[in-house]
Amino acid sequence: MEACLGSTSNSNKGTIVIDVPPYFDFEHCLTHLKRGDNDVLVTVHGHRVSKALDVNGVPMILELSSEASHGVEGNNQREPQPQSQLHATVYGLSHHRLASVDWEAAVRTEIDEWFDLQRDLRPFYAFAERDPILAPLAKRYSGLRIIGSSSLYHSLCWAIMGQQITMSFAATLKRRFVQQFGEYIEHDGERFYLFPRPEVVAKLTPEQVMPLQFSRKKAEYLIEVAVQIASGRLSKKQLIALNSFSDAVKQLTAIRGIGAWTANSVLMHCLRNPRAFPLADVGLHNAIKRLLKLEHKPSLAEMEQYGTRWAGWEAYATFYLWRSLDDEWG
């Protein structure tokens, strides 16, 4: 398999404008994306973020910016005004004409799912105002949305990779996995990788993944999930069709390597369920402990009470609490 899919062509591109909903702040989202310094899938330059996409077999690069012009490369420190629109520019490869697919609809959906743009956050902010923990978070990170992924396989893999280890080590594992088994596009002098396709990973053995410093179990989990998705036994469409949060958790946790934490993480980042709540998460515990200046991390029973208290918005509470770990709270 040739990993390089080709290079982008300047004569094969298109631009669309995206209207954004109330309570959307692109800069807060960019800050979150920049934090994952090791993430090879996403590149942030100044006020613009880029990544590779596959639209029905047609590879392309998506550049998303809050500014109309993309002329400025590198660090542009000028703060853009609060924006009501985003500008998306898409570049195709020289031998894959963009016009052969409905890239515009696909890109709109991709951006919606990436930044959770279909969620009406006005009720969340009204709710958060009255919650002692969420109020300062909602104020500080106003307009930050849950940054996720449209790909079920990507979400599952990222959650599995992140089990138990530090975020920086998890990011290293992901980078190695993507560069070893993913395809890439050359664009603007850089490589933009697509996450490895489940059909590719399904054919691997644990021995091929373990040299990247995955534990044998994690290697087995990634391959088994790939097999399930490649075979069609597991799909995003079918999980959505269940139309039941607990049934989705049940189906996911039936798979080896996926426990309650991983299932809730995926339901939050990919299925976009606002009630997803990985209540056993140590980062969540540490965030609460730090914000409330507690002596000890909250117990499981206390976490269940927080879940009840935040009912309906558990996922946003979790995401904002995770976000708070990157900042000082004096």
Next chain:
DNA sequence: CTCCAGGGTACAC
């Protein structure tokens, strides 16, 4: 050196 990281499994009892 020990303990902890955005956990989960496979055992024991």
Next chain:
DNA sequence: GTGTACCATGGA
């Protein structure tokens, strides 16, 4: 049904 060793590695 709860308790515990184990996984792989890096940083505090």
